[in-house]
Amino acid sequence: MxxxxxxxxxxxxxxxxxxxxxxxxxxxxxxxxxxxxxxxxxxxxxxxxxxxxxxxxxxxxxxxxxxxxxxxxxxxxxxxxxxxxxxxxxxxxxxxxxxxxxxxxxxxxxxxxxxxxxxxxxxxxxxxxxxxxxxxxxxxxxxxxxxxxxxxxxxxxxxxxxxxxxxxxxxxxxxxxxxxxxxxxxxxxxxxxxxxxxxxxxxxxxxxxxxxxxxxxxxxxxxxxGHDRHEFLVRVAEPERAVELLHAAELTAVVDGGALVVSGVSDPTVVSRVLGEQGLWVGELTPLRPDLESVFLELTGAYEHPSVPRQVGDSSLPQGGAVIDLDRGVDA
Amino acid sequence: MNLVRAELERLSARRFVQLMVVLLVVAFAVTAATTLVGSHKPSVSELNSARGQAAEARRDLEANHQLCLARQNGDVVGDSDDFFPSDCSAIDPIRQDRLPIPADFLPGVFTFADQAEPLLYFLIAFLVLFGFLVGASYIGADLTSGGVVNLLLWRPRRTTVLAAKLGTLLGAVLVLSLLASVAYLATFWVIGQTAGLPGRLDGEFWSSLGAVHGRGLVLVLLASALGFAIATLGRHTSAALGALAAYAVVWELGARLVLEIVDAPNSDLFMLSSHIGAWLNGGARFYDEQICRGSTGLSCEGFYTMTWGVSLLVLLAITGGLTAAAFAVFRRRDLI
The missing domain is CATH 3.40.50.300 (P-loop containing nucleotide triphosphate hydrolases)
Known part of the structure; x- marks a missing residue:
C-alpha cells in the first residue's frame, strides 16, 4: 500500500x-x-x-x-x-x-x-x-x-x-x-x-x-x-484458598473484590483444572481483554495517580522510552 | 480570480464595512441636506448687488496697492494710522491667490465652484479613515477568528492568499471611493445649479479639482494598505488602531514638542501629517525662524517648501515598507 x-x-x-x-x-x-x-x-x-x-x-x-x-x-x-x-x-x-x-x-x-x-x-x-x-x-x-x-x-x-x-x-x-x-x-x-x-x-x-x-x-x-496481559477474572467459592493453589501452580493471582484476577495465563483450562482437582469449581472464567482506553492511559501515564488531579502536559512516555510499532517491531 | 471573488464576498458581508458605508451615506446626506436647506437661488437684484460689491472690493484693493506704492516713492504723505507692508507687492491684486468675486457677497447662497474643494477634502478625510479601519479590521478579524487558517487549508499559498486579500481590499476601496466621490460632487453640483450658483466652472477649476481628487484617492489607498499591513504584523485590528494612536500622541504631539524645544531645523519634514498635507495640496510651505537666523536682508521670508513628489516618496516608502514586512512575516508565521 x-x-x-x-x-x-x-x-x-x-x-x-x-x-x-x-x-x-x-x-x-x-x-x-x-x-x-x-x-x-x-x-x-x-x-x-x-x-x-x-x-x-x-x-x-x-x-x-x-x-x-x-x-x-x-x-x-x-x-x-x-x-x-x-x-x-x-x-x-x-x-x-x-x-x-x-x-x-x-x-x-x-x-x-x-x-x-x-x-x-x-x-x-x-x-x-x-x-x-x-x-x-x-x-x-x-x-x-x-x-x-x-x-x-x-x-x-x-x-x-x-x-x-x-x-x-x-x-x-x-x-x-x-x-x-x-x-x-x-x-x-x-x-x-x-x-x-x-x-x-x-x-x-x-x-x-x-x-x-x-x-x-x-x-x-x-x-x-500487545498490551494483553492474559488476565482472567475467576469466581470461586473460596478465593483465598484458590490463590494459594494457583500460586502453587506458578500462576499469579490476586483477590479483587469477591473474585480473583489471574494473570499470565496462556491456556485458561489450566486454571479450571488446578482448581477443579482440589474440589474448587470455577463459577466464572472471563478473559480480561485490554481496550483502547486502558492501553492509552497506560502508554501515556495518564492514570498513574488517580487521586491527584492531572495537569495538561502531565502525560509520560513508556518506561525506557520504547516505541511500540507493531508494523516494525519495538524501537528502543 | 476565484479567490478574489470569494474575498470580495467576504469583504462586502462584513458588518463593519456595511456600518462604515452607512456612516458615509449618512454624513453625505446630512451635508447635502444642510447645504440644500441653507442655500437659495439668488435673485437678480441680489446678483447685481453682489457684483457691485465685488467690483468695489477689487477697486479698493487696487487703490490700496497704488497708495502703498505712492507712499513708498514719497509721492504721498499718508495717515500714520494706515498700515502698509514694507513690500507693496504683498498687496498687489495681481499676486493674490483670489480676488473678490460676487459669490463672496451672496450670504446663504451655495456656490459650487467655491465649495467643491473643501467638500472634497472632507470626503477624502472620511475615506482615508474608512480605508484604514476597514483594511485593519478585514485582516485583523480574519486572523483572530481563524478565517485565514480556513482559507489556507483550501489554498495553502500564503503569499497568494494575503495578496488576494490586499488586492481585493484596495480594489473595493478604490471603486467605492470613486463612486462615492462622483455621487458626492454630482449632488453638490446639482445643488449649485438648482438652489445656488454653479460659479466659474472652467477648465482650470476642473483640472484643479481632478488633481485633488486623484491625490486624495492615492491617499485613501495608502491608508487602506497601511491599516492592513499593521494589523497583519500585529495579528489584530487593535494593533493598527493602537499604532495609529501611539504615533499621533508620541510622534506628532510629543516629538513635535521636543523638536521645537531643542530648536531642531525643519522639524515638519519628520512629520507624516506634513507629508500628507503636502501631497494632498500639491506641495506645502512651512515657516522656520532658523532659516533667517543670521540673515540681515529683508529678502529672507523664513519658509521652506515640501514638494508633493518628495512627500509621495515618503508615504510610499512607509506604506510599502510596512506592507513588505507584513508579507514577509505572514509567510513565516505560525498560525495557531
Missing amino acids: SAVIEIEGLRKTFQSLRSGRRVAVDGFDLLVEAGQVHGFLGPNGSGKTTTLRALLGLVRADSGRMAVLGEPSPELLPRVAGQVGAIVESPQFFGNFSGYRTLRLLAHAGGVPVSRVDEVLDLVGLHDRGDERVKGYSLGMKQRLAVASALLKDPRLLILDEPANGLDPAGIREMRDLMRSLAANGVTVLVSSHILGEIQLICDHVTIISQGRRVATGRVDEVLA
Whole structure:
C-alpha cells in the first residue's frame, strides 16, 4: 500500500517571552497508508494538533520530513491540496453567513463546483438547516459544517481533528457511519479524537502520541494484543484458598473484590483444572481483554495517580522510552 | 480570480464595512441636506448687488496697492494710522491667490465652484479613515477568528492568499471611493445649479479639482494598505488602531514638542501629517525662524517648501515598507 501521510522526525518548539521555550513535538513519526482509517490519539497538549498543523503548513516545523500524497509538505502541498480535506480543531466560520453561503464561498475559493455544496450538506445532515446563519448553529452543527467543508473537495485524504466535538450521541454515530462509508469508498481518513471508544470502533490503525513522541502505532487489534496481559477474572467459592493453589501452580493471582484476577495465563483450562482437582469449581472464567482506553492511559501515564488531579502536559512516555510499532517491531 | 471573488464576498458581508458605508451615506446626506436647506437661488437684484460689491472690493484693493506704492516713492504723505507692508507687492491684486468675486457677497447662497474643494477634502478625510479601519479590521478579524487558517487549508499559498486579500481590499476601496466621490460632487453640483450658483466652472477649476481628487484617492489607498499591513504584523485590528494612536500622541504631539524645544531645523519634514498635507495640496510651505537666523536682508521670508513628489516618496516608502514586512512575516508565521 502506498503512503498517504509520512512524517519522520518532526520537531517543533514554541517560544514565547512569558513561558520560554516549549517542545511541542519531539521527533515524531507517523505513517498513514492508503485506505486506512487511522486514529491519532494523545492526551491534551501532547502535540496532536501541532503535528496536524505542521503537516498542513500552518506552523513551521523546526526539523523533520513530511509528505502528503507523495508530495513534500509544506513545500509542494499546494499540488495536492485539492485532494486533501481537513479540519483542525474547531474551525471558526463567518457568523453572518449561512451554512450554504459559507460552503459556496469555499467552493469558489477552491474552484469546486457549487453543486457539491448541497451534496455535502446532505451528507453531514445539515441539508434543512443550510440556509440558517452560522452564528445560530449549535456547537455540533458547526462541527458538522466543518466536516462538510472538508468533504467539499471530494478528497482522497481526510484529516479530521476532533470531529466529534460537540456532537450528540446520534451525531457521533452518524459521524462514525460517515467515516466508514468514506473509507469504503477509498478515502483515507486520519482522525484525532478523545473518544477512545469511537476510535476503536471506527479505526483500523492507530498512532498514540505522548509528550510529542510516538508511543505506539499499528493495527488497532495488534496494539491491543500487545498490551494483553492474559488476565482472567475467576469466581470461586473460596478465593483465598484458590490463590494459594494457583500460586502453587506458578500462576499469579490476586483477590479483587469477591473474585480473583489471574494473570499470565496462556491456556485458561489450566486454571479450571488446578482448581477443579482440589474440589474448587470455577463459577466464572472471563478473559480480561485490554481496550483502547486502558492501553492509552497506560502508554501515556495518564492514570498513574488517580487521586491527584492531572495537569495538561502531565502525560509520560513508556518506561525506557520504547516505541511500540507493531508494523516494525519495538524501537528502543 | 476565484479567490478574489470569494474575498470580495467576504469583504462586502462584513458588518463593519456595511456600518462604515452607512456612516458615509449618512454624513453625505446630512451635508447635502444642510447645504440644500441653507442655500437659495439668488435673485437678480441680489446678483447685481453682489457684483457691485465685488467690483468695489477689487477697486479698493487696487487703490490700496497704488497708495502703498505712492507712499513708498514719497509721492504721498499718508495717515500714520494706515498700515502698509514694507513690500507693496504683498498687496498687489495681481499676486493674490483670489480676488473678490460676487459669490463672496451672496450670504446663504451655495456656490459650487467655491465649495467643491473643501467638500472634497472632507470626503477624502472620511475615506482615508474608512480605508484604514476597514483594511485593519478585514485582516485583523480574519486572523483572530481563524478565517485565514480556513482559507489556507483550501489554498495553502500564503503569499497568494494575503495578496488576494490586499488586492481585493484596495480594489473595493478604490471603486467605492470613486463612486462615492462622483455621487458626492454630482449632488453638490446639482445643488449649485438648482438652489445656488454653479460659479466659474472652467477648465482650470476642473483640472484643479481632478488633481485633488486623484491625490486624495492615492491617499485613501495608502491608508487602506497601511491599516492592513499593521494589523497583519500585529495579528489584530487593535494593533493598527493602537499604532495609529501611539504615533499621533508620541510622534506628532510629543516629538513635535521636543523638536521645537531643542530648536531642531525643519522639524515638519519628520512629520507624516506634513507629508500628507503636502501631497494632498500639491506641495506645502512651512515657516522656520532658523532659516533667517543670521540673515540681515529683508529678502529672507523664513519658509521652506515640501514638494508633493518628495512627500509621495515618503508615504510610499512607509506604506510599502510596512506592507513588505507584513508579507514577509505572514509567510513565516505560525498560525495557531
